[in-house]
Amino acid sequence: MEIDSRPTLVIIGNGMVGYKFCEKLVENGATAQFRIVVFGEECLPAYDRVHLTEFFGRLGTADLLLASEDWYLENGIELHLGVSVESIDREQRVVHASTNFHLQYDKLVFATGSYPFVPSIEGANLPGVFVYRTIDDLKEIADYSRNVKSVAAIGGGLLGLEVARALEISREEGGIETHIVHRSSHLMSRQLNAEAAAVLQNKVEEMDIQVHLNKQTTHIIAEGKARMLHFTDGPPLAVEMVVISAGIRPRDELARACNLACSTAGGIEVNDELQTSDAHIYAIGECASHNGICYGLVPPGYKMVDVLVENLTEAQKRSGKPLQHFEGADTSTTLKLMGVDVAVFGAYRSEDARITFVNDDVYRQLVHRDGKFVGATVVGIWREMGKVQQAVAAHQRLWFWNAWRFQRRGKLWREQGMPGVQNWAEDTVVCNCMGVKRGELSRAYTTGCTTVAALSEITGAATVCGTCLPLLEELIIGLSTGSDAREYSPHLQHSWKGLLGASFIGLFLVLIIYFFKPIPFSTTVQNLHHTIDTLWRDNFWKQVTGYTLLGFSALALILSLRKRWTRFSLGDFGTWRLVHALIGAGTLIFLIAHTGFRFGNNLNWILMVSFLVLNLIGTLAGGITALAAKQRNSAVVHRWQNWLVQAHALLFWPLPILILFHIIAVYYF
Ligand SMILES: Cc1cc2nc3c(=O)[nH]c(=O)nc-3n(C[C@H](O)[C@H](O)[C@H](O)COP(=O)(O)OP(=O)(O)OC[C@H]3O[C@@H](n4cnc5c(N)ncnc54)[C@H](O)[C@@H]3O)c2cc1C
CATH class of the missing domain: 3.50.50.60 (FAD/NAD(P)-binding domain)
Structure with a gap:
């Protein structure tokens, strides 16, 4: 041998x-x-x-x-x-x-x-009292539950709720009255605060599961078929089966x-x-x-x-690589309890600042440090959850407009506010449980894994908690149709060169306006500037250039709203963005015609500077958006794109007021 x-x-x-x-x-x-x-x-x-x-x-x-x-x-x-x-x-x-x-x-x-922890409860070894850890445990529970009408789960933590879910499933088949008995003052007390737990409890109770809080079980007594749960105070609870789910050791x-x-x-x-x-x-x-x-x-x-x-x-x-070290792990938890998403990410228990959105259905809390996402608590369905998890893992910046939107509507991002998964940087982790990165998933897709199941099987993504399942779906849609996150998607590729060109022209005009000396007013009729001079000497022409400038600006605004209006089907997003950029460049030409490179004083100076900064940021946003179409894997490019687009939108808002004052001042004086 x-x-x-x-x-x-x-x-x-x-x-x-x-x-x-x-x-x-x-x-x-x-x-x-x-x-x-x-x-x-x-x-x-x-x-x-x-x-x-x-x-x-x-x-x-x-x-x-x-x-x-x-x-x-x-x-x-x-x-x-x-x-x-x-x-x-x-x-x-x-x-x-x-x-x-x-x-x-x-x-x-x-x-x-x-092993499942069983607190020292007298009667915990009676027939009809179970723990919940192995398939054998479940088989015994399933067998026993066929002949019972009521059951209690001792423990209102993760495991207890999991048990309640299991019992709820079996109840659908057999109609079992279900109770959760918990010794703390709220459910999932290790992970959730009282307010979040209250939302969860509402959901649990809506499913006809009765929750008993502040109940410490001291002993279980068998009385015929009944198992009487006795507590440190209050009347006993009679059920026919008990599952102890009080944690693990x-x-x-x-x-x-x-x-x-x-x-x-x-x-x-x-x-x-x-x-x-x-x-x-x-x-x-x-x-x-x-x-x-x-x-x-x-x-x-x-x-x-x-x-x-x-x-x-x-x-x-x-x-010859140095030995690997285990440096601890994130204890983020995401699970679906009876159809309710419950998740805690990152430093959700830290003392850092937090913002909360809560209503009867959902509880969403974001924890931030130095303006960056560091943790989150979620109860209830939240479409943005996968992206929030990524934002927490990557310590992304929480911009005040995202925070503002979140506090008002419970949403952080506009639909286009974040790049679609297919455009995330190669090394961004999509499945946190298995550490699967976007690049790995995209490669698997190109080798023929074009369904969530296939992607999951090959890469291991979504095989643990399943939170990233929607992200996998989004990735597949994004890669197969090139749609989804419209700002970044491949079908916009056709317009990137035009956009780059328009942005370049815009930038050039902004710089010219800034650096060019004002065209002097003519002193004699023989002056070479005579014709041009009429533009800002003659009231009629001043009004023509001024109102054209105003019209172009309004058109650019309407287009920027329009390109986000998905129901308008004429032309695609990329085309309208290109038109927006061209009109932006057009406004600069009319600005020259209207001002002759003069910044003016006081209100006019502020208006001129605001307008130029708006256009400067707009041209940079356009340029980087064009680049993003080529650099689809660069997180830096996408981050800058996002910042510049948001800044461009923000800078617009003082303008209508300044323009209004400008017009009033012109007519008044
Ligand atoms: C209902 C339920 C839901 C869960 N949900 C989640 C979730 O959503 N997310 C999450 O991350 N985790 C969840 N967990 C926890 C997760 O299942 C555990 O973290 C994981 O199973 C731990 O794996 P392990 O191999 O360390 O231990 P186990 O899976 O417990 O495996 C240990 C094995 O070792 C065997 N063993 C022990 N001693 C010996 C011995 N002396 N000789 C031979 N064999 C031995 C045991 O019998 C057992 O089979 C859940 C657990 C349960 C029970």
Whole structure:
């Protein structure tokens, strides 16, 4: 028999993170480098725990699996299912599994996840009282719930609401009365403030789910079919089934038993390289405690996977690159609870300034620091959510007009205010959970992944929380039709040269007006300037040039409104923008005719300067918009474009008042 000379890499736990670790090892060719052996206590290979609740809906067990047993076989990974590792001899570097199987390891990775926390409630082990973590738990709940008419979820956090959602799905089939019992004063108290939680509670109650706040369960008593929940105060609640969803705790019992350093709060202590207190042993996922934090979410676990795979594989060593470090992870959470979006991003709990939009249906709060997005809390549907998440991740600037629009209407951007996803910079992250960038998605699209499902399958985007699904849809529409974010879309490409030319002429005229000396008034009739001089000497011609200038300006304004009016079907947005730019240049010619390069004094000077600055910014906006059509991947270009377009629009508004005063002054004096 051939002896396997490869060092042995043992992975304890075949959950979401354990599986992702295997997948990345395969992708990085590590199966040639290591003999990889996985122990999974559950009888199924790793499945999508995030979408576990779908088990009550449309998805069966097979749909939830992340990979079949064959996948492990085909990739040379030894998978032992239904086998738990019971002890570890660190000195001999041997793991002892439940099947009396002993295996020597060279490297050992803990990916043991968490277990559901059950508070010390007397009666928590009664029949009809469940926890909610595995497919087996769900099967038991589904079986039991067939014969009950009421159920209570203990815990009003993320998990409790997930349970309520599951029960709501099963209720649709069987009609179960559902309660949420929560010991805090509002739902999701770890993530949401009271006001946001109130909006969520409204939604939950609209679904006929009864919420009981400030209720600490002390014991459960079986009275026939009923399970009586008793609280520290108030009357008991009679239900027929109970699901305890009061949080999770890291599974570190095995690590503690072999004296690996563990955090007092729970979790196997790891350093930035995810190494435990034993140099041969690592921990990733929910069981790892990094800087005292155990992350109860998938994305941080996947981030740990990336770091560890990089550090363990030969390719890394050969490349001579420094070791990768895990530097902590964002705890942004996005989920859909009973059709209600609930999300917290970035520094949503910080003490920074915030602006809020709230009504009966939605709660939206933006946290900003030094004028930049740093966090957000969202309850209820918000079409801009994906973009807000990006804005928070990229610490984009929160302009006061966006803040103003947000506070009035709950919307941050005009439809054209942000580039469509297809025009985001290559390295902008679209799927935060999986770290998938725009460039990767566009490349996948060009290789034939033209549906959301295909994009998702190839890149992994939208496979965790699903918030970026609308962004994927937008990307596909944008790439396939060239429409969507109209300011930037490919069908405008035809007008970019014209726009650049018109902007250039405009800029040239602005500079001429600024730098050219005023044309002197003629002193004799023989003067060469005699004819031109009439323009600003003769009242009639002054009025002609003045009113033409006014007319052109009004036309430019109407066109700038028109190009944003989608229902007007004649010509496309790009064409009308070009016309707008040409008329803008035209106004400058009439400005010369009207003033003879004279700035005048007081009001006239202000009017002249305002008009020139407006045109200067307009020409720059036009120029950069033309450039943006060519530099579709440059975030800098798009950012400048956005700023200049907004500034151009803003600078327009003082003009009507100044012009009005100018006309009154002219006629009065
Ligand atoms: C209902 C629900 C909804 C969720 N929703 C979200 C969400 O929207 N977004 C999000 O980011 N996260 C969500 N999560 C959390 C997410 O599922 C976890 O973060 C993720 O599963 C952690 O992966 P893991 O591999 O670290 O642990 P697990 O997936 O728990 O896997 C650990 C595996 O190790 C096995 N194991 C433990 N000890 C041993 C041993 N001694 N020997 C052998 N095997 C062992 C366990 O049986 C388990 O199968 C949700 C969780 C639940 C339950």
